[in-house]
Amino acid sequence: MQTSSKNKFADGLSGAVFGFCVWPAATVAMVAPLVAGGCAPQRVATPRADTEAAEKIRANLLIGTSASGSTPEAAASTGTGWGTLKGRFLFAGVPGAARALAVDKDTEVCSKGGMKLVDRSLIVDPVTKGIANVVVFARKASRVKNASPSTTPVVFDQKQCEFLTPVLAARVGQPIDVHNSDPIGHNTNIAGSSFNQLVPSGQGTVYKPESETGMPTAVTCNIHPWMKAYAVFRKDGYVAVSGADGTFTLADLPAGEIIELQVWHERSNGPNGALGLEQPDLKWTPKGRFQIQLQPDEVKDIGTLDVPASVIGT
Amino acid sequence: MLATPMHLAHHVLALPIQSANCLTAIGRQVSRLAFLLLSTLVLASVIGCGATPPAYFRHNMVESTKQRLNSDQERQVATVLLAMFGTPDHPVALAETGLDESKLHLAAGPVRSDIVGRKNGLYREHCAHCHGITGDGLGPTAAFLNPYPRDYRPGVFKFKSTERADKPTQADLVRILHNGIAGTSMPSFALLSETKIEALAEYVKYLTIRGETELALIRAFFELDDDAKGTLPETREFLVEETLAPIAAKWQAAPAAAIPVPPIPTNIDLVASIAKGRELFYGDKANCVKCHGVTGLGDGQANDYDDWNKVIVEADKEIRSGTEQASQASTAGMSPEQLADHRLQLVWLEKFHQVLDGDALTPRTIPPRNLRQGIYRGGRRPLDLYYRIYAGINGAPMPAAKGTVPPEDIWHIVNYVRSLPYEFDGLLGADRPMVAPDRF
Numbered sequence: 001m002q003t004s005s006k007n008k009f010a011d012g013l014s015g016a017v018f019g020f021c022v023w024p025a026a027t028v029a030m031v032a033p034l035v036a037g038g039c040a041p042q043r044v045a046t047p048r049a050d051t052e053a054a055e056k057i058r059a060n061l062l063i064g065t066s067a068s069g070s071t072p073e074a075a076a077s078t079g080t081g082w083g084t085l086k087g088r089f090l091f092a093g094v095p096g097a098a099r100a101l102a103v104d105k106d107t108e109v110c111s112k113g114g115m116k117l118v119d120r121s122l123i124v125d126p127v128t129k130g131i132a133n134v135v136v137f138a139r140k141a142s143r144v145k146n147a148s149p150s151t152t153p154v155v156f157d158q159k160q161c162e163f164l165t166p167v168l169a170a171r172v173g174q175p176i177d178v179h180n181s182d183p184i185g186h187n188t189n190i191a192g193s194s195f196n197q198l199v200p201s202g203q204g205t206v207y208k209p210e211s212e213t214g215m216p217t218a219v220t221c222n223i224h225p226w227m228k229a230y231a232v233f234r235k236d237g238y239v240a241v242s243g244a245d246g247t248f249t250l251a252d253l254p255a256g257e258i259i260e261l262q263v264w265h266e267r268s269n270g271p272n273g274a275l276g277l278e279q280p281d282l283k284w285t286p287k288g289r290f291q292i293q294l295q296p297d298e299v300k301d302i303g304t305l306d307v308p309a310s311v312i313g314t
Numbered sequence: 315m316l317a318t319p320m321h322l323a324h325h326v327l328a329l330p331i332q333s334a335n336c337l338t339a340i341g342r343q344v345s346r347l348a349f350l351l352l353s354t355l356v357l358a359s360v361i362g363c364g365a366t367p368p369a370y371f372r373h374n375m376v377e378s379t380k381q382r383l384n385s386d387q388e389r390q391v392a393t394v395l396l397a398m399f400g401t402p403d404h405p406v407a408l409a410e411t412g413l414d415e416s417k418l419h420l421a422a423g424p425v426r427s428d429i430v431g432r433k434n435g436l437y438r439e440h441c442a443h444c445h446g447i448t449g450d451g452l453g454p455t456a457a458f459l460n461p462y463p464r465d466y467r468p469g470v471f472k473f474k475s476t477e478r479a480d481k482p483t484q485a486d487l488v489r490i491l492h493n494g495i496a497g498t499s500m501p502s503f504a505l506l507s508e509t510k511i512e513a514l515a516e517y518v519k520y521l522t523i524r525g526e527t528e529l530a531l532i533r534a535f536f537e538l539d540d541d542a543k544g545t546l547p548e549t550r551e552f553l554v555e556e557t558l559a560p561i562a563a564k565w566q567a568a569p570a571a572a573i574p575v576p577p578i579p580t581n582i583d584l585v586a587s588i589a590k591g592r593e594l595f596y597g598d599k600a601n602c603v604k605c606h607g608v609t610g611l612g613d614g615q616a617n618d619y620d621d622w623n624k625v626i627v628e629a630d631k632e633i634r635s636g637t638e639q640a641s642q643a644s645t646a647g648m649s650p651e652q653l654a655d656h657r658l659q660l661v662w663l664e665k666f667h668q669v670l671d672g673d674a675l676t677p678r679t680i681p682p683r684n685l686r687q688g689i690y691r692g693g694r695r696p697l698d699l700y701y702r703i704y705a706g707i708n709g710a711p712m713p714a715a716k717g718t719v720p721p722e723d724i725w726h727i728v729n730y731v732r733s734l735p736y737e738f739d740g741l742l743g744a745d746r747p748m749v750a751p752d753r754f
Contacts, residue, residue: 043672044665046373047388049396057397057548061408105604105615185601187713191621194479196706198718200599205717214537222711223604225618260539269636271382272536285540310643314635 079256081296082145089131089246093309095124101226103161109184110161110224117226120166121266122312123244130246131307133167134275135216135230135264138238138253139289145252149174149237153206156229157181158188158199158221163229167216167266171237172209179204190231191218209233215264215272230266255296263288269313277305369402369424369438371395372448374467374525375673377532379666380629387544391531394546394553399524402438402447405517410554411562413520420510421517436510437517440503449521451622452673459499462675465622466518467525469561470709473692478705478714480571481564487515489693497689519565526561573701576721584729591730600703600719600727605682605711610734612684621709623677629670630677636663680710688735699728 098118103110110117123132149171157164159181170176178188180199189196195207209231216230232239240248253259268275274288282290282302294300378388400406403423407413425435433439438447444463446453451465464471473490474482491511494502503511534546534557546552579587594600596608607614619627640660645653683691692698692707703724706714715724 044375044669047385047392049392050389054393054396057394061397061550061554185598189713196478196713198601198713198715200718222618223615314638
């Protein structure tokens, strides 16, 4: 309705448009820069709220009813048994040479024997073309095979001023042994968490993640700012990180239901690192998600997923 | 400082316009726009400049652009926030926030006196010029201050008596307002009455909870299922129970998150304690020396950013990388969909660039504190230093010693740090400058 009335207005005006609009347009063109130019840095326009809609929402919030009656979307539990998902990420392109990191501190340890640390944001196996450190996790699952997280600590070590695990995946509540195998002190800072602690030489400290990260979050050492890794914590523990050959395995997924998986890579230029691929068979979305449904005891291999160079940022 | 906008503009403008129809339509649009602009100008000249438009909250454009929200989605966030928090002149607080609206009214709105001569509008009188109407740390004076004023919206505060990830207590905020922050532009408001300070602290919490809610809403778009058509649910369940309540709960839990402080060890002589502290300071366990430097002048690790500046640095990197990639892409072999995506990407990069230019300050590195000046931002009581060392400083690179360094050792470090401004031991003679000259 609205668009048609807009068009009417435009049509009615069109006859007179030319003569009527040229001089005002010229005036505006001359005045606008003066008005807009100003002296201050240009702040971008900020969106304005819809007052009427806001009043309605507020009334709804104050009454305390959820009129639409939407229930939390727990994935429908429609099956029994467990299945396994497998796949492999291959790089369809030529990876550039890894950039050397600027190591300007503690060089007697961090550049020991002329060793050079390089940027590990994109690791492609030269033979198989497999991409390491691609993260795949289930967005939500109705059932979890192991009710509680494992009590065996995941080791997260650092040596020669490098985190030995580029992407740390763990289940919420699972202990992580943050260790330091260097003869010098480090600190480990997990962005968005409560954890930023000193880790003295040869020692470790245990951290139990309290909440999910959503997409992987950065882990840094502030003493040696070139040190970088990522951490991803999931409540259900359904998270996998691809190995050196690009393969990943997600075991014990609930069978019988549609599971949506989220895919991430550090260098992906999709939103928040989401890896968007052209995989129409899997209904892959630009937000880096695809869906699968497993049969009990099925081992589903979605095969080789080609990652074009265009989705990997510089 | 950022990617070249001209370059992008060139790309956008160079796109072929495919039909004459399209041209006419654009012409019409332009004329209509001109007409509207002119009427606005005429209207403005009739009304004159006397009427000040009501103050409004600004949208978090950096996060919103980073998350690639479209204008409808930005508007939805603004609308929902208006429903939940009102306007700068008329703030409202849902019961779940735990905020006291009467205090907010004393702090909010334009500066004015009520019928009995009581001054209202305290935030705009004392705070807004630096911290901004929105509490985004982008008030008119912000760019001229070093350090920049705090942006409350991420909900991170440095100087508090609670664990690293926890919120400050009301008393912590009141203390900062009372004492100011030494070594920064934050002055003391000790001359204001207790009621006014309490009202301001409440209003800071209000702006923070609002900012945190805004961030949560903006980020929620990414978490939406693909079939949700890019609109957030406007139900009480989503907005209050899922989004607001967890944020407010952290504020309400602050008093219970206090850092445990054992008494200062009394079985050790102060000189001996200082010597122990010195050993720890330079030792591998506490490792203070790595950042604060062998001289204690804050000249160790110094090229890091705090969490607020890091957001801008990362965004800048994203723009640079995106621009580089877009400029290398060849449009010749693209399918129509790919071409459309490519154009959208260019438009987005250009917008992000403008947003960083207009809605963010030039990032600055965070220097570790020079400990020989005797200026302690979070307070100079031994207790304040204990808090900083024990829990680290939230939002800053300073890590927590908790768990690694036992409490009595933390007290020794406190004693040593407090002695640093007076330490002259030959290595650092009185003739040595007290600041690292190349950085200050």
